[in-house]
Amino acid sequence: xxxTSGLTKIYxxxxxxxxxxxxxxxxxxxxxxxxxxxxxxxxGAGKSSLIRCVxxxxxxxxxxxxxxxxxxxxxxxxxxxxxxELRQARSRIGMVFQHxxxxxxxxxxDNVELPLEILGKSGKERSAKALELLDLxxxxxxxxxxxxxxxxGQKQRVGIARALAGDPKVLLSDEATSALDPxxxxxxxxxxxxxxxxxxxxxxxxxxxxxxxxxxxxxxxxMERGRIVESGTVGExxxxxxxxxxxxxxxxxxxxxxxxxxxxxxxxxxxxxxxxVISQLSRTYNIDIxxxxxAIDTVGGLQVGRMRIELPGRYEDNVVPIGFLRxxxxxxxxxxxxxxxxxxxxK
Amino acid sequence: xxxxxxxxxxxxxxxxxWSTLIAVVGGLPLGVLLVLxxxxxxLQNVVANKVVGxxxxxxRSMPFIILMxxxxxxxxxxxxxxxxxxxxxxxxxxxxxxxxxxxxxTAVREVDGGLVEAVQSMGxxxxxxxxxxxxxxxxxxxxxxxxxxxxxxxxxxxxxGTVGAGGLGDIAxxxxxxxxxxxxxxxxxxxxxxxxxxxxxAGDYAARSLHRRAGQSGPGPRLRLLKASTATSxxx
Ligand SMILES: Nc1ncnc2c1ncn2[C@@H]1O[C@H](COP(=O)(O)OP(=O)(O)OP(=O)(O)O)[C@@H](O)[C@H]1O
Ligand SMILES: [Mg+2]
Numbered sequence: 096x097x098x099t100s101g102l103t104k105i106y107x108x109x110x111x112x113x114x115x116x117x118x119x120x121x122x123x124x125x126x127x128x129x130x131x132x133x134x135x136x137x138x139g140a141g142k143s144s145l146i147r148c149v150x151x152x153x154x155x156x157x158x159x160x161x162x163x164x165x166x167x168x169x170x171x172x173x174x175x176x177x178x179x180e181l182r183q184a185r186s187r188i189g190m191v192f193q194h195x196x197x198x199x200x201x202x203x204x205d206n207v208e209l210p211l212e213i214l215g216k217s218g219k220e221r222s223a224k225a226l227e228l229l230d231l232x233x234x235x236x237x238x239x240x241x242x243x244x245x246x247x248g249q250k251q252r253v254g255i256a257r258a259l260a261g262d263p264k265v266l267l268s269d270e271a272t273s274a275l276d277p278x279x280x281x282x283x284x285x286x287x288x289x290x291x292x293x294x295x296x297x298x299x300x301x302x303x304x305x306x307x308x309x310x311x312x313x314x315x316x317x318m319e320r321g322r323i324v325e326s327g328t329v330g331e332x333x334x335x336x337x338x339x340x341x342x343x344x345x346x347x348x349x350x351x352x353x354x355x356x357x358x359x360x361x362x363x364x365x366x367x368x369x370x371x372v373i374s375q376l377s378r379t380y381n382i383d384i385x386x387x388x389x390a391i392d393t394v395g396g397l398q399v400g401r402m403r404i405e406l407p408g409r410y411e412d413n414v415v416p417i418g419f420l421r422x423x424x425x426x427x428x429x430x431x432x433x434x435x436x437x438x439x440x441x442k
Numbered sequence: 443x444x445x446x447x448x449x450x451x452x453x454x455x456x457x458x459x460w461s462t463l464i465a466v467v468g469g470l471p472l473g474v475l476l477v478l479x480x481x482x483x484x485l486q487n488v489v490a491n492k493v494v495g496x497x498x499x500x501x502r503s504m505p506f507i508i509l510m511x512x513x514x515x516x517x518x519x520x521x522x523x524x525x526x527x528x529x530x531x532x533x534x535x536x537x538x539x540x541x542x543x544x545x546x547x548t549a550v551r552e553v554d555g556g557l558v559e560a561v562q563s564m565g566x567x568x569x570x571x572x573x574x575x576x577x578x579x580x581x582x583x584x585x586x587x588x589x590x591x592x593x594x595x596x597x598x599x600x601x602x603g604t605v606g607a608g609g610l611g612d613i614a615x616x617x618x619x620x621x622x623x624x625x626x627x628x629x630x631x632x633x634x635x636x637x638x639x640x641x642x643x644a645g646d647y648a649a650r651s652l653h654r655r656a657g658q659s660g661p662g663p664r665l666r667l668l669k670a671s672t673a674t675s676x677x678x
Binding site: 200 | 652
């Protein structure tokens with residue numbers, strides 16, 4: 096649904112000649128139709144630049160953006176202003192913002208009607224559609240209120256209703272929940288999830304909170320310094336040894352009890368069970384295994400379990416037992432032991 | 443005395459009313475253009491921006507009395523005369539256009555760039571952004587700017603009185619200054635004080651009630667408009 100290839104964005108400071116910031120450095124992103132795709136990364140990683148390049152609010156320095164089969168970069172033209180074709184394409188892509196960006200001079204309903212005014216819809220059509228959307232986001236009773244009279248969560252609901260007014264197939268969300276408290280964040284994420292399911296909406300969202308990815312994303316990408324360093328469906332990520340995203344999505348705690356120990360994270364998905372494997376391991380190799388931490392959780396709709404165990408002796412002494420665990424089809428991450436080959440193979 | 447004063451009041455209101463109208467009609471688009479053509483603006487045109495900005499600056503800082511004299515030929519070409527209240531409207535309006543334009547520019551710059559971006563993301567063009575975002579969102583400030591302009595024009599119109607435009611300024615000079623009829627002069631001062639207070643009050647009231655609706659206690663936080671003004675970006 097959304098594909099970027101070789102997307103590059105270089106900001107050039109106007110006065111200090113030569114000082115350039117490479118915000119995006121050849122980003123290849125592929126968002127499938129109907130999925131919720133999360134891009135996560137630290138501040139300054141280039142997340143906002145990426146999402147703003149998708150609807151060309153920011154002109155990419157190089158690379159292409161395709162949304163719903165349409166090459167937007169080709170529509171952009173030469174000048175800095177958006178031509179008619181690009182503007183039409185934008186009207187089919189909804190966008191929600193961290194700070195809501197509602198017009199304070201308009202009522203809630205008039206805010207939702209704004210995209211429809213731009214599309215040239217009649218007054219009757221506009222108000223019918225706006226009221227329908229406000230009902231969808233649970234704010235039917237606030238139609239005549241002004242944004243200043245709403246809470247942050249309500250404002251974001253209006254922002255979402257407004258983004259949906261043009262019946263978009265794609266919704267872009269730049270930190271839509273970052274200005275909200277945890278409770279409100281949950282309800283807004285739930286709303287996005289529902290809209291994704293009910294309307295078949297493809298959602299590309301930017302966040303710096305792992306919880307957002309965990310609760311609603313089907314796929315995720317990790318950005319660092321303008322590049323995507325990991326990406327895939329949540330299932331794929333969790334099955335990728337050494338995946339930082341997987342570790343962050345699903346952390347287990349526990350410190351080694353001594354220096355002469357090997358700590359291993361065992362990850363299993365769905366039906367797989369570790370219990371017999373661990374006792375088997377213990378029996379077969381006659382070693383004492385201590386469990387440092389364990390958790391079972393639902394990530395992106397998948398049941399995932401992770402266990403951190405400790406084996407006596409250094410890594411070199413435990414190569415055989417670890418090999419045994421791998422043979423059982425479990426995903427094994429040895430702490431402090433970079434699985435170099437595997438990691439490169441996964442990329 | 444009564445008809446003299448009421449005629450003078452009427453003349454002042456007539457001059458100020460028309461010149462305010464012309465100043466708003468001319469200064470609003472000019473002020474908006476100053477923002478749009480600025481670096482990083484939607485219609486970025488640095489050369490045009492600099493030229494217009496300079497013309498506005500010079501015209502704005504020109505002493506009104508000199509502007510009035512300098513514009514005499516122009517005034518005669520338009521109104522057929524250089525004396526009287528119609529003739530005074532020409533220099534008043536021309537002096538007020540750049541004055542108002544700068545106030546508009548400041549007001550429009552206060553509009554949150556995020557709103558512009560939101561409308562761009564909906565597929566809105568520049569004209570839509572001006573009509574639906576920049577003007578309505580800065581309306582409280584625009585009203586305050588209009589009030590300031592009216593009050594300034596009342597001051598200028600008194601000077602126009604010296605070239606026979608009539609009005610309250612004319613009375614103050616002819617009776618207060620030349621004939622020492624101080625009573626008449628004080629009445630004029632009182633009338634002016636009341637008129638200015640009323641206009642200021644009405645303007646403040648309108649601006650404040652709009653502000654309150656928008657949920658702002660004062661002008662909103664200064665956020666960058668459109669794009670960071672210090673940066674331009676490479677495009678494909
Ligand atoms: N308009 C601009 N002009 C110049 N540099 C910019 C501009 N916008 C962003 N940058 C720079 O590009 C880099 C990436 O910024 P971006 O806003 O995309 O990061 P981000 O991942 O969204 O960060 P955050 O989580 O803080 O929002 C940063 O170094 C930033 O300073
Ligand atoms: Mg950002």
